[in-house]
Amino acid sequence: SSGGDGSDSGSGGDGSGPDTSAVRAELAAVLPSYMVPSVLMTAADLPLTPNGKVDRRALPAPDWSRLSEDRYVAPSTLTEETLAQIWAEALNVARVGAEDNFFEIGGDSLRSMQITGAVEAAFAVRLPHRTLFEHQSLRAFAEAVEDAVLAEMEG
Missing domain, CATH: 1.10.1200.10 (ACP-like)
Structure with missing residues (x-):
């Protein structure tokens, strides 16, 4: 998903989450390199707005470091x-x-x-x-x- 600052990051999973390098490899096989998220993060659940949509502002910032x-x-x-x-x-x-x-x-x-x-x-x-x-x-x-x-x- 695209973060609020325009950077690409993906979130999902249950905390133990999938092997992020395997996920990136699969995405790289089907997407142009500039569309593959730089950082993949796992989360037990996603914060939601009162309307039931993902609250992107409440997501943690990607750790680029x-x-x-x-x-x-x-x-x-x-x-x-x-x-x-x-x-x-x-x-x-x-x-x-x-x-x-x-x-x-x-x-x-x-x-x-x-x-x-x-x-x-x-x-x-x-x-x-x-x-x-x-x-x-x-x-x-x-x-x-x-x-x-x-x-x-x-x-």
């Missing part, structure tokens, strides 16, 4: 460091690693537009909106930005 802690790779170039700051600010996360996937750490299409605009301003370059969808890791996106800067200088 768990996503990159065990596989953090520090940015290694100035471009990666600059982009990591832009991503961290836009996604409201403490840090972004070079191998972090934009969509897995809370990114969505709205935030991709925000980031594309910030990157265009920071690097004085034009980027197609699809760039972040085609280069989802920070490192791959940094390489695409560097390629765009070089193309702009040559053109």
